[in-house]
Amino acid sequence: MCVPGGWLYPSLMGTNSSFRREALAAIGLFDETYEYYLDETDVAVRMVDAGYVVLGIDGAPVHHHFLPSHLRNEAKVVTHWYPVVKNRTYFAMRHARSHRPVTDVIRAAIDAGDVRLAESDSAEQAGLIAKGSTDRARVDADRGLLDGIVLGERAGSKCAPAVTLSPPPFVRFPTLPHANRLRIGLVSAGYPPRPMAGIARFMSELAPALAALGHDVRVFTRATGHPTVEWEDGVWVHRIGDQHRGLVPGSFDHVDDFATGVVREIERIQPWLPLDCVYGGAWDVETIGVVRATEIPTTIMLATPAREAAEHGGWLADPAIAPGLRALFDLERELFAGAHHVHGISQAVVHTIDQLYREPFTEVPVTVAPIGVRDRHVHELRDAQASPTVLFVGRLEQRKGIDIFLQAVATAAPLHPSAHFQVAGADPAGIAEQWRLDHAGDELADRVEFLGEVDDEQLHHLYASAHIVVLPSRYESFGLVVVEAMMHGAAVLSTDIGGIAEVTRDGIDAVLVPPADAPALAAAMSALLDDPARRAALGDEARRRFLQHFDIARVAPAIVDMLRASIAAHQVG
Known part of the structure; x- marks a missing residue:
């Protein structure tokens, strides 16, 4: 006392x-x-x-x-x-x-x-x-x-004398509106400054957009060093350390670490900052711990499932990881069935998961709505009169069609000696080195510039400079690369597959070819390289479509509606 x-x-x-x-x-x-x-x-x-x-x-x-x-x-x-x-x-x-x-x-x-x-x-x-x-x-x-x-x-111990203050009038500071405010937990292992794939980039754009709408947003992500809680762009970012295993036994260690760590951090803050809802992606079942161990209404965003990616990458052929993958597939099914609401970022990905897991959503409401990014289009760096640049963005793997892109380049490049080709993305299989070995001594070795993984600023500079952005994927649940290219007004050349066919309109704001068809891709690439006016028209339409459908300022309110629906469904249940 x-x-x-x-x-x-x-x-x-x-x-x-x-x-x-x-x-x-x-x-x-x-x-x-x-x-x-x-x-x-x-x-x-x-x-x-x-x-x-x-x-x-x-x-x-x-x-x-x-x-x-x-x-x-x-x-x-x-x-x-x-x-x-x-x-x-x-x-x-x-x-x-x-x-x-x-x-x-x-x-x-x-x-x-x-x-x-x-x-x-x-x-x-x-x-x-x-x-x-x-x-x-x-x-x-x-x-x-x-x-x-x-x-x-x-x-000594004497008290200081009292003072008389004549303060100015109290100046009120601006506050966010509290009416209908949600406390939202976003789960994403990838978040700045960590390297981010497409879905993580979306989450990093969504968090401040939700905060700008007046919501209290908490991002749960992996720490790059010791665990921290930081205030960034109006968002509380909880960076979680490793060694939290226990909620997902039998899975890969990194899956159990992160899923368990997210729950432990939520439990830590829940007594004084109870979350109204949680939103997270399905990749690596990052929210499986939340679904298993809490009663918080949870919305799962459907992107490319691990099972689909494994089939394209031949991952099950590796006996060292095959058991873990099969356990991951079972966890995906559990996650889909256990969510309170499901956000399908395209009708295509909902159909894919229905086929792979035999209709796991019979008891779960599904909303199909696009994702998006913040508009970063300031000015175009591309010069319509300059030598054209063709840009590939994505992980250098079969699912993203890097092999098809390079085959098309080998056909189209000799026909367009002034064109320059750039490849930006992680290269775990050494594709760049193999290309240089295969083309040692010929002009193609130097005409394709392999940039490796680039940071966000570099990536948007590349988009703004490119005349054509190519995404020749064999499968895409959505195609965020396409959306980012559209934002910068680039001509998009992609494949008529998955979510890409829903994001774009063939012949209006993009050119689409069949997947895994290198001759068709090479022909379309050559046609665009020959026709600057068509490239410009496609880019202008792509820019308009981005502003109408994929700007994060339009996407975020729809996400809030889904979260409110998940809360309402949970309360009724």
Whole structure:
């Protein structure tokens, strides 16, 4: 129990404290002897001594965002010990001498300094601070101890005089509307700054778009280092570490790690920040833990299922991963059947999963609606009179048709000596090196530029510069690459398959050819390279279609409607 003049006092971190202005004025405001550390604790003690009540509010969430500074480095290790030791000693001299002999107070300050020096030594041994840092810390600590004693003796325990304040009128700050506000959890293992595939790119665009509509959005994603919670673009991003297994035994370790970690983080915040709903993709069954272990209404976004990707990639032929894949297929079926609502990003992907899993959605409502991205079209970098550039974007694998693209290039390139060909995407199978070996000594070796994985800024620069964007996939649940190309007004050349046939209109805003047909792709590529006017017309129509259907500002409200439907269905059930 904290009472005026008592030994016990409330100790709150500064980021968690707020004080009434008149109470601060009554105790003489903050003590400016504290430049950092214990300044708010000193205020709390003086508030209690003056008869005020300092309370901790149960369940009040406060985000303490760490940033490196002149006091702490990126590893959160203190590198400047002087203010810490000085202020701790000064605080003790001010407030403890009425309860303990001054020799005990000073001894406690010395012991506390020794603890800090031991922490510094451990950090130095671990390589978290530079060699010699502990020697400098010892000098800082000794100086801080002496200054704290002197300052404390000089100040004594007398109270600061009250001050009179004449504050200006309170200025209200803008707030988001709270009416019908949802607290939404988005689950996506991929999120900036991690490399992102198409669906993860969509999720990274969706999160701030939902926040802009006034919703409280929490993204649960993988950490690249230690776990963190960050406020980014109006969104709370929970980056989750590994070693959380348990909810999905028998699956791949990375599947169990992430699915279990998401649930553990939701459980951690649920007492004070209960989620209204969860939205996540089906890939790697990232939301299976939520479906299994919580009652939160969950909407699953259907993209290319692992079973479809495995068939195109021949993954089941690898005995090392085949058992894990079969377990993953079973988990996909469970996820589809256990969701409260399903978002099919195309009619094609709904049909694919119906065929693969024999109608798993008989008890689950399904909404078919497109996904989209934020409009980043500022200006086109392509020059209609310059040598044309043909761009392939995607993982270099059979499902994305990289083999068909390169066969078409081998046919079309000799007919168009000024054309330049670029390939952007991860290359796990070494396609680029094989191309260079196969074409060593001929012009094709240098006319195809393999860029590897590119970041977001580079990717959009490539789109804005390309005259033709090619996506010759054998299967696509949607085709986000096509949408991004349309956003930048590029001529799209793709295949009449899956979701691509729903996203585009053949002959109007794209040219579509049959899948796995290299001659047809080469002929269409050559025709577009020969006809700048047609390329421009296709690009203009593609841009218009993007604005009408695939801008995230249009897509996000439809996602909210789905989430509300999942909540309503859960409440009825």
